[in-house]
Amino acid sequence: MSTLDFFDVEVRSMGREADGVLSLALQHPLGDPLPAWEPGAHIDVLLPNGLLRQYSLCSEPGDPRWRVAVLHEKAGRGGSAFVHEELRPGSKVQVRAPRNNFSLAPAAEYLFIAGGIGITPVLPMVRAAAASGAPWRLVYLGRSRRSMAFLGELPDGGTVTIHADDEGGRFPLASLLGAAGAQTHLYVCGPGPLLGAVQELTAPWDGSRVHFERFAADPAAASPAAGPGEGPDGGSSFDVELADGAIVEVPAGTTILEALEAAGRFPLSSCREGICGTCETPVVSGEIDHRDSLLSGDERAAGDTMMICVSRCRGQRLVLDL
Known part of the structure; x- marks a missing residue:
């Protein structure tokens, strides 16, 4: 099976894990084994309403069922609302094989920071760290304990800190990171402000020891402001050549993905912010x-791959295998 192929799975069961957090247990409709995965992996889920979303796997690798957890985002774009309001046990959804942009590297010591629903990719990582015998610490941050999923599933063998804002106020990240050892690998998943604060505090670190999983685009990844004659995003116009020889013009201020869609081409995409990897080309x-x-x-x-929802061309033409 290609990692690009979608296949059907069944929502076997659903569970309320915290306020606003619903878990789904997914299995093959015929009971066949699902593709293997490693901690940090996520799956693309094509919902029955046509929306494509990414959810981190938070079950045990090797479990015959996949588990994901979905936060009901009231100001979202409709994916989480559909999961919470429309899906039921027995519903079918389509998924692709797991992909991993947040893999767990071997390390002498681990520090995990999870903010809210960011616990989903971190939970299997903590289990793997515990199984490896390496020293580890988890700091799990949330608005309140009622909003924090999987509190009862955190493994033993390391140090776990549960910090709810309504109980203890702002967590002292600077002290935590300042005390980390030189061999510590840091894994962080959570909302943008948390990641921004951690990124600033770890700026002096060796970048190979700092690993992020983002729910929103990193503002620092964007190019500088527009120069003379450039579009509002700082990009000039250019052409994209496709595998069949077609040429598509990408105007300033328009993404490659948008230009392709305007030309009647519809590559798979989801976040449109350069954070999920669905449109990698x-x-x-x-x-x-x-x-x-x-x-x-x-x-x-x-230079052999790009995310066409945000990235551009520095010259006059890109040739894509699309």
Whole structure:
């Protein structure tokens, strides 16, 4: 099975994990094994209403069922509302094989910080760290304990700090990170303000020890403000050549994805912010202006893939394997 292929799974059961957080247990309709995955992985879920969303796997790797947890975002774009209000046990959804942009690297010591629903990719990581025997610490932050999912599933063998804002106010991140050892690998998932604060505090760290999973785009990933003759996003117009030889013009201020859709081409996409990886597209030639929050420095330097929902061309033409 290709990682790009969608296949059906059944919502076997659903559970209320916290205020506004619903878990789904997914299994193959015929009971066949689901593809293997590792901590930090997520799946693309195509909902029956046509919306495509990404959810982190938070079950045990090797479990015959996949589990995801969905926060009901009242100001969202409709995906979480559909899951909470329309899905029921027995519903069918389509998924793709797991992908991992947040993989757990071997380390002498681990520090995990999870904010709210950010516990979902972190929970399997903590279990894996506990199983490895490496020292680890988890700091789990939330508005209140009622809003924090999976509190009863946190493993033993390390140090776990549960911090609810309504009980203790703002958590002292600077003290926590200042006390981290030089060999500690840091894994962080949560809302933008949390990630921004951690990113600032760990600026002096070796970047290979700091790992983020984002729910929203990193403002620092965007290119500088527009110069003379450029569009509002700082980008000039350019052409994209597709695998069938078609040429699509991408005007200043328009993304590649938007230009393709205007031309009647509809690649898979979801977040449109460069954070989910759904629209990742191989690049045959051309210089890329990377603006995503996913690719590593080495991956950007290789110049053979891009997120077409945000990234652009530094020259006049990109040739895409699309």
